[in-house]
Amino acid sequence: MSNNKIAISADELAILRELEQKVLWLASWTIHHANHLREHVDGLKVGGHQASSASLASIMTALYFRALRPQDRVAVKPHASPIYHAIQYLLGRQTRQKLADFRGYKGAQSYPSRTKDVDDVDFSTGSVGLGVAQTLFSSLVQDYVRAHGWGHDRPEGRMIALVGDAELDEGNVFEAILEGWKQGLRNCWWIIDYNRQSLDAVIREGLWARYEALFAAFGWEVVILKYGSLLAQAFAEPGGDKLRAWIDNCPNQLYSALVFRGGAAWRKRLLDELGDQSEVTRLIESRSDEELSRLMTNLAGHDLPLLIDAFSRTDDSKPICFICYTIKGFGLPFAGHKDNHAGLMTPAQMEALREAMHVRAGHEWDRFEGLRIEPAQLQRFLDRVPFAASDRRPQAARLAPPANLQAAIPAMASTQAGFGALLNELGRGTSEIAQRIVTTSPDVTVSTNLGPWVNRRGLFAREKLADIFKSEHIPSTFNWDFSPRGQHIELGIAEMNLFILLSALGLSYVIHGERLIPVGTLYDPFIARGLDALNYACYQDARFILVGTPAGITLAPEGGAHQSIATPLIGIGQDGLAAFEPAFVDELSVILA
Numbered sequence: 001m002s003n004n005k006i007a008i009s010a011d012e013l014a015i016l017r018e019l020e021q022k023v024l025w026l027a028s029w030t031i032h033h034a035n036h037l038r039e040h041v042d043g044l045k046v047g048g049h050q051a052s053s054a055s056l057a058s059i060m061t062a063l064y065f066r067a068l069r070p071q072d073r074v075a076v077k078p079h080a081s082p083i084y085h086a087i088q089y090l091l092g093r094q095t096r097q098k099l100a101d102f103r104g105y106k107g108a109q110s111y112p113s114r115t116k117d118v119d120d121v122d123f124s125t126g127s128v129g130l131g132v133a134q135t136l137f138s139s140l141v142q143d144y145v146r147a148h149g150w151g152h153d154r155p156e157g158r159m160i161a162l163v164g165d166a167e168l169d170e171g172n173v174f175e176a177i178l179e180g181w182k183q184g185l186r187n188c189w190w191i192i193d194y195n196r197q198s199l200d201a202v203i204r205e206g207l208w209a210r211y212e213a214l215f216a217a218f219g220w221e222v223v224i225l226k227y228g229s230l231l232a233q234a235f236a237e238p239g240g241d242k243l244r245a246w247i248d249n250c251p252n253q254l255y256s257a258l259v260f261r262g263g264a265a266w267r268k269r270l271l272d273e274l275g276d277q278s279e280v281t282r283l284i285e286s287r288s289d290e291e292l293s294r295l296m297t298n299l300a301g302h303d304l305p306l307l308i309d310a311f312s313r314t315d316d317s318k319p320i321c322f323i324c325y326t327i328k329g330f331g332l333p334f335a336g337h338k339d340n341h342a343g344l345m346t347p348a349q350m351e352a353l354r355e356a357m358h359v360r361a362g363h364e365w366d367r368f369e370g371l372r373i374e375p376a377q378l379q380r381f382l383d384r385v386p387f388a389a390s391d392r393r394p395q396a397a398r399l400a401p402p403a404n405l406q407a408a409i410p411a412m413a414s415t416q417a418g419f420g421a422l423l424n425e426l427g428r429g430t431s432e433i434a435q436r437i438v439t440t441s442p443d444v445t446v447s448t449n450l451g452p453w454v455n456r457r458g459l460f461a462r463e464k465l466a467d468i469f470k471s472e473h474i475p476s477t478f479n480w481d482f483s484p485r486g487q488h489i490e491l492g493i494a495e496m497n498l499f500i501l502l503s504a505l506g507l508s509y510v511i512h513g514e515r516l517i518p519v520g521t522l523y524d525p526f527i528a529r530g531l532d533a534l535n536y537a538c539y540q541d542a543r544f545i546l547v548g549t550p551a552g553i554t555l556a557p558e559g560g561a562h563q564s565i566a567t568p569l570i571g572i573g574q575d576g577l578a579a580f581e582p583a584f585v586d587e588l589s590v591i592l593a
């Protein structure tokens with residue numbers, strides 16, 4: 001792994017530190033304003049997540065103002081949306097009005113939304129775990145696009161997820177990791193905000209070690225960022241090794257509780273458990289309460305130079321998982337408190353924060369208010385932030401539908417057979433449409449009648465993989481050769497993966513600048529298994545064709561376990577989806593064309 005260490009100048013670091021504070025202020029203020037200051041006609045709770053946002057303020061500062069390149073795409077932890085909007089506001093890509101209307105009509109969205117926000121959200125997030133997996137599949141789609149000879153006029157991007165540690169409880173994340181390993185994932189970063197808190201409580205001890213082993217087992221490089229530079233310096237002092245051992249063994253709950261209680265509580269606890277009337281005692285007693293609190297909360301996820309250094313990596317041949325230790329609510333009065341997930345600062349606490357941030361009353365929204373660096377210098381810096389380059393989002397041209405789509409079928413045929421025949425017909429030709437179709441299926445390629453299409457167009461893999469049954473001269477109906485030119489992506493049986501891959505393929509036109517026509521197939525009763533991911537794909541306006549086949553009464557002989565009863569209702573009810581129940585192949589050909 002090469003780490004392209006670009007020394008950061010003192011000036012730049014000073015600017016980034018100011019922006020880090022400003023981002024934290026603006027995010028906290030945006031939520032406060034929505035809850036306490038904006039007029040409420042209905043008296044309903046507005047909400048927002050100040051603690052969850054604060055947890056990512058430093059990481060997102062290091063990323064957006066320094067590490068990201070224009071070609072990189074990010075899925076932001078949903079509850080850190082206010083930090084995202086604050087960053088875009090500083091970059092001049094989000095308006096004050098939308099921040100003032102946060103969580104309200106036409107305001108900035110509670111969770112970043114590709115379709116509803118105006119500030120260039122790459123991937124929507126909200127239902128935890130889905131945006132995370134989307135980055136993995138978008139990276140695979142980038143490889144697909146480039147392997148087919150498209151998009152080489154643009155540099156390869158990294159697909160990055162900012163992941164809440166509790167998001168890793170979602171099973172779809174692990175289904176995606178497994179599929180990523182099969183497909184040779186690269187150009188993908190998952191940055192885990194390891195604050196050891198979820199919505200309800202503090203998480204189990206030692207999860208990081210399970211994650212480390214798990215990601216490594218699936219071919220990821222794992223980078224653990226635990227201690228900040230202040231702690232590293234303290235560990236080098238006499239007695240520092242004992243302090244380090246104490247922190248390493250400190251249960252998550254106790255650590256969080258002491259973070260919340262502050263310097264005096266740290267001192268008492270450390271002296272009670274470590275005091276030796278010698279080196280360790282000196283190490284502790286040489287610091288004021290405030291210094292001790294600052295030292296004990298100095299985790300790497302809030303240490304800009306360490307983060308910048310870690311994010312200077314240039315080798316993307318493997319996916320990378322960064323486990324960044326953070327504190328939920330860092331810099332805010334409820335830091336570390338287990339109830340802080342939806343906690344809101346009181347007006348008095350907000351006043352204190354305003355004063356600490358040197359923000360004058362009435363100037364809360366001013367972009368550079370209270371910062372110790374000249375506005376002109378800050379603006380010059382912001383104008384040069386690479387990620388904010390204006391041509392970030394390539395747009396792909398639309399494709400013309402086929403003028404006439406017909407297949408020779410017997411007078412009496414199922415629509416499933418008709419679907420296979422129509423796709424096979426398309427696969428015969430060299431039309432632009434035929435080149436841009438990409439099919440995928442969770443281990444039901446053959447039984448959903450994609451076989452003839454796959455025989456013609458082949459399976460996709462970055463490396464060639466021959467069908468040995470063929471070279472061994474064993475007769476088989478299906479040609480299972482993989483190559484970089486193949487147009488079918490074979491998935492394991494995981495319907496969540498199917499829908500998230502369709503979502504990634506269906507957003508290729510805007511994420512990778514190349515339009516694809518994704519066609520996914522599965523048995524229609526199993527749509528329910530991936531329903532939230534299907535909703536997610538529709539919510540972010542991904543464009544794809546989903547074929548639920550076999551369906552309905554054609555499954556009767558399969559018995560109750562394969563009966564589809566509610567699927568048509570899903571088709572009718574799902575927003576952003578046009579659903580059809582074709583009874584004739586002619587009808588199907590019109591729908592497909």
Ligand SMILES: Cc1ncc(C[n+]2csc(CCOP(=O)(O)OP(=O)(O)O)c2C)c(N)n1
Pocket residue numbers: 052055079126127128163164165166167168193195197198199328341
């Ligand atoms: C699928 C889904 N289930 C439940 C929720 C409700 N929820 C929102 S945040 C959250 C916990 C998130 O914890 P974590 O990912 O660790 O983030 P952080 O603690 O940093 O806020 C839950 C359960 C959700 N948004 N999505």
